[in-house]
Amino acid sequence: MQNFQSIYRSDVESDWCPGCGDFGILSAIIQALGELEIPPWKCAIFSGIGCSGKTPHFINTYGIHTLHGRPLPFAIGAKMANPSLTVIAISGDGDGYGIGAGHFVNAGRRNVDITYIVHNNGVYGLTKGQASPTLKRGAQPKSLKYPNLNDMVNPIAIALASGYSFVARGFAYNVKHLKEIIKQAIIHKGLALVDVLQPCPVFNTVDTKEKYMERIKILDGNEFPTNDIKKAFEKALDEENLWIGIFYKNPEKETYEERYSEILSSYPSECPANLKMSDEKGNPTTDISEVLSNFLC
Amino acid sequence: MIVNWLIGGPQGMGVETSANSFARSCAYAGYWVFGKREYHSNITGEHSYFIVTVSDKPLHSFRDKLDVLATFDERTLRLHINDVKSGGVVIYDAEISLSSLNIKRDDIVFVPIKYNEIIKETAEKFGLGDIKKLQVMRNSICVFASAGILELPAECVEESMKHIFIGKRSKVLEPNKYAGLTAYKYAQSFSHKIEKKLHKREEETKRVILTGTQATALGKLVAGCRFQTYYPITPATDESEFLESIAKKYNMVVIQAEDEIAAITMSIGASLAGARASSSTSGPGFSLMAEALGWSGMNEVPIVIINYQRGGPSTGLPTRHEQGDLKFAIYAGHGEFPRIVLAPGDIQEAFYMVADAFNLAEKYQCPVIVLEDKLLANSVKTINQLDISKVKIERGKILQDSQNGQTLKKFRRFEFSEDGISPRVFLGHEGFIFWNSGDEHDEFGHITEDPENRLRMHEKRMKKLQKIVEETPMEKKIGEFGNPDSKFVVVSWGSTVGVALSALEELKEKGIEFFLLQIKMIHPLDAELVKSKIKGKVKIAVENNYSGQLASHITEKTGEFFDHLILKWTGRPISHDELVSALEKIIKMNYKEKRLVLSYGI
CATH class of the missing domain: 3.40.920.10 (Pyruvate-ferredoxin oxidoreductase, PFOR, domain III)
Structure with missing residues (x-):
């Protein structure tokens, strides 16, 4: 463990609040990368905006801190241009399920082989505690002037309905369990959602660590059938218990890269990022004469 | 004939x-x-x-x-x-x-x-x-x-x-x-x-017949761009669909994104990985791209965006012609960041300019916006066979070293180099890592709000604009036609240059001469160069918009005011006959009004 910390933990000091669930997520990511022995330079982590957005700065891999709600399309672009990269996208619940909700749903249609980790704490922490899309209706954490008027979204159910081929949830205070999920998500061929319940100790005075602990139940990997999407929906829609673990996994589903490789003549061995586009003198090597012959007159 | x-x-x-x-x-x-x-x-x-x-x-x-x-x-x-x-x-x-x-x-x-x-x-x-x-x-x-x-x-x-x-x-x-x-x-x-005949005639020059969207697509292809994203929008979609039709042979990844925000950010992601990447859109889609343009400027990531202008604002005249996005292209996005705005004057120029846009984007590590328009996009034209040998590929400063994998190099992606341009490595480059952030960052790409760093880093980026003006050859910045000694100068941009040239030829036959100045590199504008070409002349701008955006841009940068604006915003391009008579009015008949508004065509 110490070894992974020294390789993958950058020397940037984190400015997260004491007791923040983000620390657990950071540790789980670092341990997962270490145990999978992914060279830091083979991995690119894209994040959005908010407390979660800072995560890549604390990790020694390529770390791309993007725009609010947009880490997924940035990450998809990089992966499609160079499929040999291990690509991880990180959002918060506001980032991923609010402003970035369109990308969240549409990424499912593509099943690009990347891992999407969402720090889910029910509030917009960095802007001082407004309600996020995963805060339940009627809840009133300390920053809200009146109880939340909006119903909450169910990211697990949305991911299942959108075509994600791996859907899981972890808890930031169960690092060991979360690390295993992240490892499986990275290994999984296809788009993997890891929603992480992560109390915000400063602003979410409703969904506290203790409240979570009361409701959380772990899906038993040996007993729960992860290949049954109907059962996955059942667990996702369970209002009594908060299930963590792997809800659904379908490694058979074709990735976006595979779909393109069927259309393009030699993708991904020849991919947009490794094209030899010119000779030593800078002359283009692309021959368009065949295309132009259709327009010759 | x-x-x-x-x-x-x-x-x-x-x-x-x-x-x-x-x-x-x-x-x-x-x-x-x-x-x-x-x-x-x-x-x-x-x-x-x-x-x-x-x-x-x-x-x-x-x-x-x-x-x-x-x-x-x-x-x-x-x-x-x-x-x-x-x-x-x-x-x-x-x-x-x-x-x-x-x-x-x-x-x-x-x-x-x-x-x-x-x-x-x-x-x-x-x-x-x-x-x-x-x-x-x-x-x-x-x-x-x-x-x-x-x-x-x-x-x-x-x-x-x-x-x-x-x-x-x-x-x-x-x-x-x-x-x-x-x-x-x-x-x-x-x-x-009837008198007119189209008997077969022998032509020696080899020619091709292309639309603007096809020429643009081919420019991308030759430039080595193999990553294109788009969201369906008129009149830009034709370009992406054409690329899709030839994608198989060239291994081109063309992605129809869920919106233009995804389109541009996917392209930026691909560019970070080392691809030459592009998105094509029209006004409404370009509006959505504004925030990501800033990210690309801030993180010095090269991308090429084609904006095929159409009638605006809002949905405007979705299938009609306009040149209303010039100022927006120069200023789109909050805050200040370097970018380049180019405008090809015809279908042939679109091919070469788009191919070169990737060089500029990579050399100066910033977004390049190519402003085309509906007339250019949808017109079909015979042009001389494209000469691929005129296209060169320059990828700018790219670090070639690699570490042996034993040690990890934390790369100063935003190193304060002498000329303000720091070498790039691509995601996956062995033995290296770096960070990017839309927040102000230090040389490694880590967030910092330190005022000293901000002073230097912001200037490092912004100074590129001056460098672009200094290093770009004149023929890539402006086009000159007609008599440079004439008292009258007509200034235009984009596909409107075509009709201005056409009018120039006809008026010359009638003994009326003027100097035609085409602005190809709209931003950063070489103010001194442009000023030297128009100073002391009667200045006439010809544009397909309401306010004369190019004229006001030139005035802002050079202090030179325009005498006449020939404008049209009916959604139809300025036609040959109406421009000929408008110019005759000004040059020969001593027309006094500043604005001359055209409206021909259904």
């Missing part, structure tokens, strides 16, 4: 196809063509039309007044009859009664075509069923009839049909040819009544 031909009909009835077929036929016969397409934001039924201007000399613009009006429906006849020149020809459906439409033109030749009869006979001959479904054949009949009247060899039309009736359509090639040739023979009997 110019022959101006128009075909019209209900949208979705194949008008565009037949116009392309006629344009190609003329090109095969050795002529230069310029085709302009006008259509509604509608799938079927509304009136659309296509003007094909044909000449024995290279063309810079279409013409208004018609030599041939080719119709197969009543509406086209009604709407365009008054544009037919004296001595011109009208092809129309013999079943339409001209007198009931109140059409009385004894100065033109009417050629009635029995469309239904020809289609019926063809159907019988080829054993084709439903006559209703064969109505689309009117297009081929109309094109062949036009050729017959103009004595354009039938084999040129047949050759062009081969390019149109491909794939599933190939089985209707023979019936279309048969029906067409029937009309051709009949129409030939009228050819002695």
Whole structure:
């Protein structure tokens, strides 16, 4: 463990609040990368905006801190241009399920082989505690002037309905369990959602660590059938218990890269990022004469 | 010699196809063509039309007044009859009664075509069923009839049909040819009544016939761009669809994104990985890209965005022409960051400029916006064969070293280098890592709000603008035409330069001269260069917008004020005839008003 910390933990000091669930997520990511022995330079982590957005700065891999709600399309672009990269996208619940909700749903249609980790704490922490899309209706954490008027979204159910081929949830205070999920998500061929319940100790005075602990139940990997999407929906829609673990996994589903490789003549061995586009003198090597012959007159 | 031909009909009835077929036929016969397409934001039924201007000399613009009006429906006849020149020809459906439409033109030749009869006979001959479904054949009949009247060899039309009736359509090639040739023979009997002919002529130069979107796509391809994203929008989609049609051979990843924000951010992601990446869009989509443009500027990531301008604001005139996004392209996004804004003047220039845009983007590590427009996008034009040897690929500062994998190099991606440009490595580069952030960052890419760092880092980025102006050769910044000593200077940009050139040629024949200055690199503007070209002259700007955006941009940068603005914002491009008379008014007739507003065309 110490070894992974020294390789993958950058020397940037984190400015997260004491007791923040983000620390657990950071540790789980670092341990997962270490145990999978992914060279830091083979991995690119894209994040959005908010407390979660800072995560890549604390990790020694390529770390791309993007725009609010947009880490997924940035990450998809990089992966499609160079499929040999291990690509991880990180959002918060506001980032991923609010402003970035369109990308969240549409990424499912593509099943690009990347891992999407969402720090889910029910509030917009960095802007001082407004309600996020995963805060339940009627809840009133300390920053809200009146109880939340909006119903909450169910990211697990949305991911299942959108075509994600791996859907899981972890808890930031169960690092060991979360690390295993992240490892499986990275290994999984296809788009993997890891929603992480992560109390915000400063602003979410409703969904506290203790409240979570009361409701959380772990899906038993040996007993729960992860290949049954109907059962996955059942667990996702369970209002009594908060299930963590792997809800659904379908490694058979074709990735976006595979779909393109069927259309393009030699993708991904020849991919947009490794094209030899010119000779030593800078002359283009692309021959368009065949295309132009259709327009010759 | 110019022959101006128009075909019209209900949208979705194949008008565009037949116009392309006629344009190609003329090109095969050795002529230069310029085709302009006008259509509604509608799938079927509304009136659309296509003007094909044909000449024995290279063309810079279409013409208004018609030599041939080719119709197969009543509406086209009604709407365009008054544009037919004296001595011109009208092809129309013999079943339409001209007198009931109140059409009385004894100065033109009417050629009635029995469309239904020809289609019926063809159907019988080829054993084709439903006559209703064969109505689309009117297009081929109309094109062949036009050729017959103009004595354009039938084999040129047949050759062009081969390019149109491909794939599933190939089985209707023979019936279309048969029906067409029937009309051709009949129409030939009228050819002695008109003067203009399109006899086959020998042309030595090798030419291609392309639309603006095709030339743009080919420029990307040659430049090594293999990553294109888009969200469907008129008139930009044609470019991406063309790339999709040839993607297989070139291993080009073309992604239809869920919106333009995803489109541009996917491209930025691909660029970080080392691809030459691009997105093409139009005004509304470009508006959505503004925030990500800033991210690309802030993180010094090269990308090329094509904005095919159309009538704005908001949804505006979605299928019509305008040049209303110049200022927005220069300023889109919050805060200050370097970017380059280019505007090609015609289809040929679009190819070379788009290819070079990737060099500029990578050399200066910033977004490049290429402002095209609907006229440029949808026009079809014969141009000299593209010369690939004129395209060079320069990828800027890229670090070639690699670590052996034993040690990890934390790379100063934003190193304070002497010239402000720091070397790049791509995601996955062995032994290296770096960070990017939309937050202000230090040399490693980590967030910092330190004022000293901000002072230096912001200036490092912004100073690139000056460097771009200094290092870019003059011919990539401006174009100069006509008499540089003339007292009058006409300044224009984008596809409007075409009509200005066209007017310049005609007015020169009339003994009226002026100097035409095209601004190719709109931002950063080489203010000194532009000032030196316009100072002391009577300054006239010609633009397809309301406020004269280029003129005001030049004034802002040079302190030089314009005397006249020739403007048009009806959604239709400025036409040759109306610009000629507008310029005559100013140059010859001492027109005093500052604004001269044009409105020709439906």
